[in-house]
Amino acid sequence: MYTTPAGGVAGVSGGRLSEVGGGRGRLLDRIVEMLDGAGSVVITTHANADGDGAGSAAALAAFLRARGTEAWIVNPTPFPEPFAFLLPDPRWAVPAASEEAARRCREADLAVVVDTAELPRIGRVKSLIRDLPKVVIDHHPEGKRPIGGVVLRDLEACAAGALVFELIDRAGGPWSPDIARALYIAVLTDTGGFRFTNTNPECLRVAARLVELGAVPEELYRAAYGRFQPHRFELLRESLATLTVHESGRIAWITVPKEAYDRLGATVDDLEGFVDVPRSVAGVEVAILFRTTSDGRIKVSLRSLPPVDVHVIAVELGGGGHMRAAAAVVKGPLEAAVQRVVGRVGEELR
Amino acid sequence: MYTTPAGGVAGVSGGRLSEVGGGRGRLLDRIVEMLDGAGSVVITTHANADGDGAGSAAALAAFLRARGTEAWIVNPTPFPEPFAFLLPDPRWAVPAASEEAARRCREADLAVVVDTAELPRIGRVKSLIRDLPKVVIDHHPEGKRPIGGVVLRDLEACAAGALVFELIDRAGGPWSPDIARALYIAVLTDTGGFRFTNTNPECLRVAARLVELGAVPEELYRAAYGRFQPHRFELLRESLATLTVHESGRIAWITVPKEAYDRLGATVDDLEGFVDVPRSVAGVEVAILFRTTSDGRIKVSLRSLPPVDVHVIAVELGGGGHMRAAAAVVKGPLEAAVQRVVGRVGEELR
Incomplete structure (x- = not known):
């Protein structure tokens, strides 16, 4: 025993x-x-x-x-x-x-x-x-x-x-x-x-x-x-159209269109690598991926370069993670969530 | 001395x-x-x-x-x-x-x-x-x-x-x-x-x-x-629309639209990673990227999984490289080049 x-x-x-x-x-x-x-x-x-x-x-x-x-x-x-x-x-x-x-x-x-x-x-x-x-x-x-x-x-x-x-x-x-x-x-x-x-x-x-x-x-x-289904790239294509770089050049984000996500029968596995898009834009220090969850809330994934701490931001938003990779689920609608999160990240970069 | x-x-x-x-x-x-x-x-x-x-x-x-x-x-x-x-x-x-x-x-x-x-x-x-x-x-x-x-x-x-x-x-x-x-x-x-x-x-x-x-x-x-300019993602977006998987499921390719390439003022550095798109489709053994060069010929980049040897194909087409990563420049027009190269790859997979 x-x-x-x-x-x-x-x-x-x-x-x-x-x-x-x-x-x-x-x-x-x-x-x-x-x-x-x-x-x-x-x-x-x-x-x-x-x-x-x-x-x-x-x-x-x-x-x-x-x-x-x-x-x-x-x-x-x-x-x-x-x-x-x-x-x-x-x-x-x-x-x-x-x-x-x-x-x-x-x-x-x-x-x-x-x-x-x-x-x-x-x-x-x-x-x-x-x-x-x-x-x-x-x-x-x-x-x-x-x-x-x-x-x-x-x-x-x-x-x-x-x-x-x-x-x-x-x-x-x-x-x-x-x-x-x-x-x-x-x-x-x-x-x-x-x-x-x-x-x-x-x-x-x-x-x-x-x-x-x-x-x-x-x-x-x-x-x-490397095991994606072709529909994942259609979802990526439609998401790429949302790529936005903040006027400071230091924050960039993309949004996964819920309509496309549902239409394509996508799963969260299909989103692997999406946050790397804003992250790999030259000069960007904080990259964000927004997507609408099945219950209508907004999942926010944050990535940062040193010394920026996105963990503190995620915790404030009710989430968690690491200093350079964190996430939270916040209230919709999407536009309000984007504005709120990008605004908060902007303060952190000041 | x-x-x-x-x-x-x-x-x-x-x-x-x-x-x-x-x-x-x-x-x-x-x-x-x-x-x-x-x-x-x-x-x-x-x-x-x-x-x-x-x-x-x-x-x-x-x-x-x-x-x-x-x-x-x-x-x-x-x-x-x-x-x-x-x-x-x-x-x-x-x-x-x-x-x-x-x-x-x-x-x-x-x-x-x-x-x-x-x-x-x-x-x-x-x-x-x-x-x-x-x-x-x-x-x-x-x-x-x-x-x-x-x-x-x-x-x-x-x-x-x-x-x-x-x-x-x-x-x-x-x-x-x-x-x-x-x-x-x-x-x-x-x-x-x-x-x-x-x-x-x-x-x-x-x-x-x-x-x-x-x-x-x-x-x-x-x-x-990770130092891309935003236009690189617009080029990726327009290229993603061309993603094609062969009916066998073993070959996939994308094409870089020349019109978009020129309009966006792209350079070859912007194409870094493009061939990873067809390459990361589940089941694909040979991935190909096609693009039209400034002199109207077609640059063909080939990637393969073991045991497929794309070097022999590239050499046949007048190019070179390694067994799993090779390239060649062939005659246009694009549609003919795609048909010819995909056909040749199909033979190799038989």
Whole structure:
């Protein structure tokens, strides 16, 4: 039987791969012990899992199973289709609303939460894992309603996947191409293809190791960014017509026309890369993507160049994220939202 | 005075950063000696230098100057404007047709050629450096008319810049952010942003070191790929309307409307990334970009997934390139060229 470790939250910030040892090494060892002590583990991540959440969860599941531990992924929203290829068996991911999910969680000895530390972000999974001891592996600020448990947090890590890499490395594997591939997707997508400000030396070294362990960069790049349906480009075409550069030249944005989005049967996956359009206009420091959600509100995605902090803006708007990549959902109508957000960004640039 | 080393060609293939030593180590040491023995060095690369040629040349010049050696870049075509920021002083690059270039070459003790080993590719610089001892640092096949000299060649290197990194590392520096930045551009652009098949572990480790030495990934990514003017997106928008997927689902192409290209005052730099549109359609194995040149002919850019070889097709059409990325210029009109090229690609896929 699994015994809950005595300790509470044990956060570590700013450590480096090359400096593992000391407090961080002990924390990693403790998490490995918790994993090894569990007969069955439930893994989860935030709603609308991205490549980091999905890749980190898939890698952990493959690692635990290779180590002889039962492992199930129970996410608040379905495992993202573009990353389903990371699951050697699709049944590893169990729909949170299913009877099976309830059973897996009841039978589990431990819950591992990756890529978020905030209760609201794991939605309905919150109640499913309420009574389980928890490990959190994350690279975001803690937030106001932390999940708690034993926490491996490093705000400097490029991705939660880089921390999962560190954990598996500390545990001595076993490694497999499946694990390497899943973690490469995590690191690749959370750095936007090794180009965001979180692309640090550790991140590139982790990627190098993952390639040695069986990740194939071109194949995974295409998997992450190169599997669009033609209608995605029609949506891009219609959205490009909305590209606007602020008179200062420092803010640019595009809007996804809701009519086109609905007509084309688009999904959020089709919007991958749209924010790169305003972002790649020469001189732009803050790029914004606006889209109308199904309930008529406006999803605002913000990207910035150093030193501009868009996280503070997103938080003000009721959202969250990182300093250079953040998002929020605000009230419509669209025109009012654009005016409000662009105005607020303008103040930040002053 | 500089003494020409006795030896001739000393090629090394397939070595790895982690295995430097032995024959490769001695070769590197010998090149360092040649550089140190020279009072003045002329550096050159192939015509229409790309990021690898420009970055490798700029890095070598900065390294040599920091070591107290005079160094000048004399390229067969002007130093590329998008990478001019890599030169701490624009006067380091001397136009090949100038009297100054002739003088610099006369006064030099050594010529270093990067990113090509073929005489025809250095154009008019060939005669300028004819009588100088030469070092060649390259990652391409030797070709039919080799430049000769002392050759550091590694076909597995992701970029010539990765070999320049190895050389400077072997020499013990001195490093500077200028050198790191130039080599990062070399590695970044020759791997298409760490996504082509040449993205190997060594490449990612070199990138990690360069970031530690002062290269800033986001800044350099933006310098290489993210400095578009808004009109580029209008051109993209109008080109997207031409996206066509072959009924087989395996070939896709877009065409750049000449009328829009001219009306918007576009340049070839604006077309960066256009071929990624058909390339990123799910299921596509060969992507093609067609555009009408100023003389009314049709430039055809081909990209393929393994195992499809588009180089053979480009050669048939009178062009060249690599197995997965090749190009040719063919006769118009556009519709006939599209039909002919798509038909030929279809045969290749059979």
